[in-house]
Amino acid sequence: MRIRLLSFFLLLCLLFTGCTAVSAKRYLIPDVEGSGEYVRTLNTYLSEYTIREPKDTLYAEVAKGNAVACFDVQAIPAINRGVGRYWYPHVLCTVVIAVDRSKTDAEVTSWNSLMGIQDTVGVGSYSVIRNMLVMGAISYGLNQENPTKQDALGFMEELCKDGRFVLEDQDAPVLLCLDYEAAAWNRNGGNYEIVVPEEGTLSYRIGLLSDVPLTLESGLDEALLAAGLPLVSGDRPQGFPQDYEAAHKLKDEDYDWFLNLTGDSSRDLRRQVFHTRLYTTADLREHILSALLVISAILLWKGTVSHRMIRRDISRIASTMSLLMVGWLLLRLFKYQLTQSGVLCRMCWYGYYVFQLALPITLFYLTIILDRPEGKIKLRRLQWVPFGIYVFSVLLVMTNDLHHMVFVFDPKGNWNNDYRYGLGYWMITVVSLLFLVLALGRLVYKGRMSAHWGSKIFPLLFCGGLFAYVIAYIYRVPLVWESDLTVCICIISVLFFEAVLRTGMIPINMRYRKLFVSAPIGLTLLDEDGHTVLCSRGAPPVSYSIWKRLVTDMEHPLLRDNDTQLRAVKIHGGMAVWQENLSTLNRVRQEIQSVQTRLEAANALLREEEEVKKRLLTAEVNRNLFEHLDRDMERRITKLAHLIERLPEAEYQRDLTAYITLCLCHIKRRCNLFFLARQGESLLGEELSIYLDELTELARYAGLKMLIRCGQNGALEIRSATICYDFAFESISWALRTNASPLMGYLELEDDRLLFRFLPGSDPEQWCFSEELMAAVSVSGGQIVCKDLDDAVGICMTLPIGGESCG
Amino acid sequence: MINLLSSYLEDCSTPQYFCFAIRCEVCGEFWYSSSVPFSKAAQAADYSDKKELYDAIYQREKERAKLAAGKEARERFSQCPICRRLVCDSCFLICDEMDLCKECADRLKEYGEPVVP
Numbered sequence: 001m002r003i004r005l006l007s008f009f010l011l012l013c014l015l016f017t018g019c020t021a022v023s024a025k026r027y028l029i030p031d032v033e034g035s036g037e038y039v040r041t042l043n044t045y046l047s048e049y050t051i052r053e054p055k056d057t058l059y060a061e062v063a064k065g066n067a068v069a070c071f072d073v074q075a076i077p078a079i080n081r082g083v084g085r086y087w088y089p090h091v092l093c094t095v096v097i098a099v100d101r102s103k104t105d106a107e108v109t110s111w112n113s114l115m116g117i118q119d120t121v122g123v124g125s126y127s128v129i130r131n132m133l134v135m136g137a138i139s140y141g142l143n144q145e146n147p148t149k150q151d152a153l154g155f156m157e158e159l160c161k162d163g164r165f166v167l168e169d170q171d172a173p174v175l176l177c178l179d180y181e182a183a184a185w186n187r188n189g190g191n192y193e194i195v196v197p198e199e200g201t202l203s204y205r206i207g208l209l210s211d212v213p214l215t216l217e218s219g220l221d222e223a224l225l226a227a228g229l230p231l232v233s234g235d236r237p238q239g240f241p242q243d244y245e246a247a248h249k250l251k252d253e254d255y256d257w258f259l260n261l262t263g264d265s266s267r268d269l270r271r272q273v274f275h276t277r278l279y280t281t282a283d284l285r286e287h288i289l290s291a292l293l294v295i296s297a298i299l300l301w302k303g304t305v306s307h308r309m310i311r312r313d314i315s316r317i318a319s320t321m322s323l324l325m326v327g328w329l330l331l332r333l334f335k336y337q338l339t340q341s342g343v344l345c346r347m348c349w350y351g352y353y354v355f356q357l358a359l360p361i362t363l364f365y366l367t368i369i370l371d372r373p374e375g376k377i378k379l380r381r382l383q384w385v386p387f388g389i390y391v392f393s394v395l396l397v398m399t400n401d402l403h404h405m406v407f408v409f410d411p412k413g414n415w416n417n418d419y420r421y422g423l424g425y426w427m428i429t430v431v432s433l434l435f436l437v438l439a440l441g442r443l444v445y446k447g448r449m450s451a452h453w454g455s456k457i458f459p460l461l462f463c464g465g466l467f468a469y470v471i472a473y474i475y476r477v478p479l480v481w482e483s484d485l486t487v488c489i490c491i492i493s494v495l496f497f498e499a500v501l502r503t504g505m506i507p508i509n510m511r512y513r514k515l516f517v518s519a520p521i522g523l524t525l526l527d528e529d530g531h532t533v534l535c536s537r538g539a540p541p542v543s544y545s546i547w548k549r550l551v552t553d554m555e556h557p558l559l560r561d562n563d564t565q566l567r568a569v570k571i572h573g574g575m576a577v578w579q580e581n582l583s584t585l586n587r588v589r590q591e592i593q594s595v596q597t598r599l600e601a602a603n604a605l606l607r608e609e610e611e612v613k614k615r616l617l618t619a620e621v622n623r624n625l626f627e628h629l630d631r632d633m634e635r636r637i638t639k640l641a642h643l644i645e646r647l648p649e650a651e652y653q654r655d656l657t658a659y660i661t662l663c664l665c666h667i668k669r670r671c672n673l674f675f676l677a678r679q680g681e682s683l684l685g686e687e688l689s690i691y692l693d694e695l696t697e698l699a700r701y702a703g704l705k706m707l708i709r710c711g712q713n714g715a716l717e718i719r720s721a722t723i724c725y726d727f728a729f730e731s732i733s734w735a736l737r738t739n740a741s742p743l744m745g746y747l748e749l750e751d752d753r754l755l756f757r758f759l760p761g762s763d764p765e766q767w768c769f770s771e772e773l774m775a776a777v778s779v780s781g782g783q784i785v786c787k788d789l790d791d792a793v794g795i796c797m798t799l800p801i802g803g804e805s806c807g
Numbered sequence: 808m809i810n811l812l813s814s815y816l817e818d819c820s821t822p823q824y825f826c827f828a829i830r831c832e833v834c835g836e837f838w839y840s841s842s843v844p845f846s847k848a849a850q851a852a853d854y855s856d857k858k859e860l861y862d863a864i865y866q867r868e869k870e871r872a873k874l875a876a877g878k879e880a881r882e883r884f885s886q887c888p889i890c891r892r893l894v895c896d897s898c899f900l901i902c903d904e905m906d907l908c909k910e911c912a913d914r915l916k917e918y919g920e921p922v923v924p
Contacts, residue, residue, distance in 0.1 A: 545839045545883075552824055552842035559828075561835040 026212075027052040029061045029068040033127050034181055038091055038206060039069050041227045045217045056339055059083045062209055071129060072205040073136075073262075076255050079209070088214055089207030090221075091180070091229045094247045095137030097195040098182035103173035110198040111141045111155065114174065120164045122172025124181065128283075131167075131269060132262035133204060134176045139261055140248060141199040149261045149268065156273045165273065178204075180229050183239040187228060194241050202258075203247045205232055280483040287336055287484065291329045294487050298325050301494055305501065308508040312572065317366045321359060321497065325490040328355035332486045341416050346401065352486065353397040357428060359493060360435040361386045367442035370506060386435065393428040400424070421474065429470075436463070443505045458503055462496035522564075522579030525571070533574065542566070542577055550575060562586065629674055635772070636667050658702035659736060665698055666729045673722045683721040685712035692728050692745070699732045699743075705761075706732065708745035712754065720799050723776050724756050727784070727797050730769045731758045738762055744794075752801050753782075759794040767795050812884060813877040815893055816840075822865075823848045825872035829880050831895035833908050838883055838895060840876035843868070885922070887911055896922035 028049040030039040043051050046067065054061055054068075061068050062084045075087045099108045106117035114121055123134055138155055139147035159165035166172060175182070175192075182194045208214060221231055230236040234244075250258060267282040276282075281290045302322035309315035335348035364386060400406045405424035409415035440463050469488060472480035501508050512534055516523065522539035524532055530547035540560070542550075549558055550568040554575065557567045563583040568575045640663045643656065650656040669691050676683060689710035696708050708728060716724075724747060735743040740760035747756045758764075764786050777784055782799035816827040817837075824842045831838065845851070845868060851861035885899045886892070887908035894908040902912060902919030912919060 543836070543838070545841075546837070548841055549819075549826055549839040552826070553821065556821065558819065558839065559837050561830070561837060563835075 025050065027061075027066040028208075029054045029058075029066050031058045031061070031068045031070045031074075032206060033125050033130060034178065035069045035206060037184070037227050038224070038229055041223050041229070042069070042090070042208065042216075042220070044223065045220045046214060054339060058209070062211055065211055067208045067210040067214060069206060070209050071133070072207065072250060073132065073255060073258055074129065075207065075209040076252065077259060084209040084211055086210045086213050087207055088210070088216065089205035089232050090224055091206040092203050092232045092234065092249070093178040093180050093206055093230065094196065094203040094244065095133055095176065095201045096179045096182060096241070097197060098175040098177050098185070098192040099195060100173045100175070100191065101193050102191045106174070108174060108193070108195050110195075111138055112199065114159060117174070118164075119173040120166060120169070121159050121174045121176065122166045122169035124170045124175050124177045125168060128266050131265045133178070133202070135265050135269075136258050136262045137197075137202040138176075140202050141197050141246075144200050144248070147257070147261060152261075153268055153272045156269070160273050167269070167274075179240055183237070184228055186239050196241050196244055196246050198246055200246045200248060203244070203249045205249075207232075276478075277482050279479070281487075284336060288333060290484065290487055291333050291336075294490055295326050295329050298322050298329075298490060298494060301498070305497075305508075308501065310507050313369055314366060314506060317362060317369070318497070321362050321366075321493070324355045324358050324362065325493060328352060328486055329490060331355070332484075341414075343401070346411075346415070347398070350397045350400060353428070354394050356489070357390055357393050357397075357432055360432045360439060361390050363497075364435045364439040364442075366506070367439045367446075370442075371446060389431055393431060396424050396428060429474075433467070433470075436466075443500060447503065447505045458499035459496060459505065462492055462499050466492045466496065522581070524577045524579075525574060526577060527574040539579055540564070550577060625678060629671065632674060633667055633670065635770075636663065636670070640664065640667065652703075655702050655736075658698060659733075662695065662698040662702060662729075662732065662736075665694055666725075669694070669725060670722070673718060673725060677718045677722065681718065682715040683718050685710060685714055685716055688712065688716060688721050688724065688747075691725055692747070695725075695728055695732055696745075699736065702736050703741070704732065704736050704743060705741045706735065706743035706745065709747070711746065711748035716754075717801075719776075719780060720754060720801070723773070723780060723782070723799060724754065724797075726773050726776070727756055727769075728758075730773055731760075731767075731795060734767055734769070735760055738766060740764075749801070754797075754799040754801060756797045756799075757794050758796075759792055764793050764795050808881055808886070809874075809877040811886065812880045812893070813873060816873060816876055816880070818873075820869060820872070822851065825869050825876075827873055827876040827880075829884060829893065831884070831898055832892040833894045833898035833910055836895065836897075838880065840872075840879050843872040843875065883923075889915070897924075 026049050028039055028043055028046060028051045030036050030051070031054050032038075039051055043049065049067055052066075056064075058068050058070055058074060059078060062078070068084075072087075072089060075084065075089075078084050079087055097108055097111075097114070099106065104117070104119045106119050108114060108117065123131065125131075135149065135152045135156075136147075138152040139149060142151040142155060156165055179194055179196075182190075182192045185192050186194075221233075221235070224231060225235060225237045228237050228239070230240060264283060264285075266284075267277075267286065270277045270282045281287045299322065302319055305318045305322070306315050309318060331348055331351050335345060338345045338348070397406050401411070403424075405422045406428070407415075407419045407425065408422045409419035440459065443459060466489065469480060469492060473483075473485055500506050516525075516534045516536045519536040520538075521536060523534075523536045524539050524542055525534040526542060526547060527533050530542075530544060530551075532541060535541070542560075546558065546560060546566060550566065554568045554570060557565050557580075560566050560579065563581060563586055565580045565582050566577055567580065568577045640660065643660050643663065647653060647656050647660065673683070689712075692708045692710055696706055699706050728745060731745065732743065735741065735758075738760075740762035742761045744759040745757070746759075747754065749755075760767075767786060769784060774784065777797060777799065780799055782797060784795065784797045786793060787796050788794075812829065815829050817829070819826045819828050819839065822845065824844045826842045827840045828837045830836070845865060847861050847864050851858070851865070854861070883896050884893050885896070885906070885908075887894055887899070888905060889907055889911040892908060898909045899922050900907055900909060900912045900917070900919035901922060902917040904917065906919070907915065907917055909921075911917075
């Protein structure tokens, strides 16, 4: 915004500068060198005009309403191009050869006769227009039919070979000048022979060019003749040659070829005649064009540097350096436009150092920040010390007119070329070079590890070249002195900086494209409009809709397709988008899902198999159980079935029925005990007592008087309980068979064993138990014996205690 | 067509903005609609006590955004007349006889230029 305002302000300044009011006062301007006498004479007849030295170009002065004394070769083409409307020619001057007879006796009659003499031939002026007039006259003289520039240049080059041709030297024995000048020298005591070359020469008119009509009072011609000036009409005062036959007066149709022929005369004289400025700019136009070209190149270079720089602070410094060079060149351009060597011109000259001195300090500052992270630089002292030195140096130069410590010259003389360097100049030069050396030293030190030899050689080479150039310029080595200091320093500086960039002393983005091409990651850099700036190999382009979505929300990633996820981060001037390949992740996820599905299916299958197996096992267990039960109960059931079959024919059906019931009860309880045994549970003594009471009750129905007392409380091992129950049942069965009523039974715990005793009403010696019972008792470590029980013989079963003891 | 597209729209909205996506069934690339900010996003975040109200506004604006996304998608997606799939302009070819998706055009040996190269 500030830059726009500044640009607008400058534009306004330029506009208003161009709109300055036309001064009411009019001036008579002697633009032509040597036209002072002419103007002074005219001034008598133009009383409303005041004589003034030119402050601007001829055409600018005319545009301001002034009357300007000039040659017809200037005025006529100007009028044809719309500059100036009125042309008043008064004086006719001819290019002649003035031979100083006090210095030479050489016979000179023509242009070609100059080749045969030994004396130096000079042109009294160095101004462009005077060179043009002389060149035009020689060209015409050498070839009147078809005058060419090359003829004149060749002629002068031939003269120059022996060093006999000089410019701006009025002391030469032979001078190429205008006839009225030579006549004036003679009037002032000179001894010049005025020779109108035989081959031919040109006559030019001097007059007034103006935008407004001039009213000249009568008597001007006489006054001009009296002032020693020849008239356009051909009248000449005393002291002029009589024969002007060879002189050709330019006509209207001659001006075009004249201008074509004499254009760029300064440049051609320097290069083709004097062989100077062969490798640098030779005239104002080339100065300006070269400066503009270099400015354009620097600005272009600045753009590429800004584009290549990684760090913005370094980029800013590089831009500053570029702008310093551009400013320097622009100031030089401005100085070229100044027609007078006044104070402004000198200030412009001093102003060069504002830019020139800032360059090494800026470079030095750049080398300081180079090895520090961006934005983390606290170098106040280091910033201010060079800046202070810079300000002091600039002030020293800008105030040179007061002390002349930097440049020593005569302000009233030709200070533009004739000056010396003072102590101040050497001071600021040494300081500048010191900063440059320090900066270079830091750069080389930074690049010492680089294996690339160019990183050391090229910057040193350019820097050495810069040193050599500056020193040669100070000592005014001709080749260097003739060159454009500003342009050369700028070019060398740019080359130096570019070499530093190319060799990697300053980090740049140059190889980003190569890096991106080689990068395996899918990274894309987009500008602010969503255009791809850099893209790594294999990264697909980011579509506009995706870019818009990323601009809205960079925090959340988004899917480009099912296998590509995009993430973005904002960067300076756009965004960086990198792509994550999710295909592997997706494949793994799919594999996991597939495995999970397969596992679930397998699990379901296993569950089903387990269920089936479980069912099979249960069935098998049940089958085994029932087989076991069947085996266990088979004998009893068979016996029961046999009893039931015998029942209809039995004598004592009641008793048999009761016995069958007893057997059924036994089988039932035995089954209960069987299952309890399978479950691994114990049986409480109280429950066993109930079982035994149940048997007792049923035995009574069968006609047996009996009583069983169970003195066992608490849990009994099921196996012991089963044996006890079987023992009770078989004892009752035996008692019923043998009619051993009454039967007394007693179950008790004694020490560590169970004692189950039966006292029958008959002889117990005949007891008979099943083999199964006997085997079970034996396996359990017990025994069944017939023994004396309280003065009677009974059956006694002893069993070692197993299972939980009730105590 | 809008109804068809609307049915294909995938919701990528956040509490701050509404955005919808459609996946091209040929190239697989997602297209995202222009994000429309939720007008009350800041208030909804600040006043949790009015959540119900802001939820209602959110849903209303979301419906509008979805409709707009459908219209926007209509400019970029076409339905292949052969395979009936939704394809993006890059995968939809303008052929001599009938405009087709790339895969159908390859299969039927039809030649054409994509709508968007």
